Amino acid sequence: MKKVVTFGEIMLRLTPPGFQRFSQANVFDVVYGGGESNVAVSLANYGIPTEFVTRLPKNDIGDCALMAMRKYGVGTQHIARGGERLGIYFLEMGAVSRGSKVIYDRAHSAISTISKGSIDWEEVFQDAQWFHWTGITPAISQAAADVCLEAIQAANRLGVTVSTDLNYRKNLWKYGKEPNEVMPALVEGCDVILGNEEDAEKHFDIHPEGVDVTQGDTIDAQAYVSVGKQLMARFPRAKKVIVTLRGSISASHNTWAGVLYNGKELLESRTYQITHIVDRVGGGDSFMGGLIYGLITWPEDDQQALDFAVAASCLKHTIYGDANLVTVDEVSKLMSGDASGRVSR
Numbered sequence: 001m002k003k004v005v006t007f008g009e010i011m012l013r014l015t016p017p018g019f020q021r022f023s024q025a026n027v028f029d030v031v032y033g034g035g036e037s038n039v040a041v042s043l044a045n046y047g048i049p050t051e052f053v054t055r056l057p058k059n060d061i062g063d064c065a066l067m068a069m070r071k072y073g074v075g076t077q078h079i080a081r082g083g084e085r086l087g088i089y090f091l092e093m094g095a096v097s098r099g100s101k102v103i104y105d106r107a108h109s110a111i112s113t114i115s116k117g118s119i120d121w122e123e124v125f126q127d128a129q130w131f132h133w134t135g136i137t138p139a140i141s142q143a144a145a146d147v148c149l150e151a152i153q154a155a156n157r158l159g160v161t162v163s164t165d166l167n168y169r170k171n172l173w174k175y176g177k178e179p180n181e182v183m184p185a186l187v188e189g190c191d192v193i194l195g196n197e198e199d200a201e202k203h204f205d206i207h208p209e210g211v212d213v214t215q216g217d218t219i220d221a222q223a224y225v226s227v228g229k230q231l232m233a234r235f236p237r238a239k240k241v242i243v244t245l246r247g248s249i250s251a252s253h254n255t256w257a258g259v260l261y262n263g264k265e266l267l268e269s270r271t272y273q274i275t276h277i278v279d280r281v282g283g284g285d286s287f288m289g290g291l292i293y294g295l296i297t298w299p300e301d302d303q304q305a306l307d308f309a310v311a312a313s314c315l316k317h318t319i320y321g322d323a324n325l326v327t328v329d330e331v332s333k334l335m336s337g338d339a340s341g342r343v344s345r
Contacts, residue, residue: 002129004051005050005160006037006039009109009111009140011109012030012031012086013031014029017029019094020092022103033281033321036133037052038322041324042293042312043289044073051075051077057084072323080114083114087106091281095251096250104172114143116143121150121154122158125155128155131152131162131163133163134164135164135165135179145177149185149186149189155189162191164187164190167199168199170202179203180203191239192240194241194243195242195243195244196243200231204234224266228241228266240260240295245257254277256310257271257272260306269306279317282323285322286312287309287312288309290313290331291308294307294308
């Protein structure tokens with residue numbers, strides 16, 4: 001089977017244990033993760049060969065991030081070494097009516113000073129069928145955006161399918177460029193586009209009508225037909241536009257679903273009630289990992305691919321850490337309607 005390649009930043013995540021606030025913490029739990037590395041871990045768990053590309057500092061912490069990827073069977077042979085430091089983010093886990101909080105400490109991270117030509121993309125894409133990136137990477141620095149574009153263009157030349165998760169992060173765009181100045185050139189090379197209710201609006205001023213995600217759990221999936229049509233009109237290469245639908249009842253209780261527009265029809269998944277969230281960070285990444293697996297496994301069945309993605313990401317909300325550590329069998333069990341959570345003996 002041909003491999004899936006992802007490119008982006010992996011960070012050190014520091015979280016106070018037990019839903020503590022930052023001001024209460026005397027210790028922090030350590031996890032390594034990032035948007036594109038999380039997708040690679042999901043796919044590796046599903047049995048898909050993967051390769052994660054990034055730049056890590058030549059120190060012990062960079063080595064720890066590298067080992068975290070190898071632990072889950074993710075390929076790391078094309079990771080560049082150099083730069084000052086590994087990026088860090090602090091996560092305060094929310095509960096009930098108190099939302100989670102993220103503080104970034106990633107200035108001058110190794111990937112922010114990556115340079116064009118430092119990655120041999122022709123070699124990276126040997127035996128590759130898919131390339132995935134997110135909107136987080138070009139938000140880090142102009143250098144990271146340039147290398148991301150370099151990768152997309154190489155993938156296009158070599159006939160590799162390209163996907164993106166738009167992933168708008170308002171706290172990252174700090175180097176003098178706005179998203180609408182950078183993102184269009186990158187998204188033009190994409191075959192599959194994933195976003196949530198605000199990504200298309202923040203990047204391209206495209207938004208569904210009548211949607212307010214702060215008002216409970218009612219989200220009209222049909223409102224997103226216009227989003228799919230507008231994105232496809234803006235980016236003609238795109239064959240599928242997918243939107244994740246999160247209804248936030250509280251920090252601990254969300255509804256979760258998704259829609260896929262393929263240029264002909266809007267497909268809808270079932271809606272899951274996630275009533276006791278363990279960790280929602282990485283939910284979109286787990287969706288993307290499930291979606292890529294589904295589109296590779298069932299290329300003629302978009303509904304099956306969408307249903308797999310939603311079920312996979314539903315399960316991610318029960319797992320602590322950035323990455324989704326579930327198997328195909330576990331996702332398939334939930335898809336079949338078995339959400340009992342009974343002990344497997």
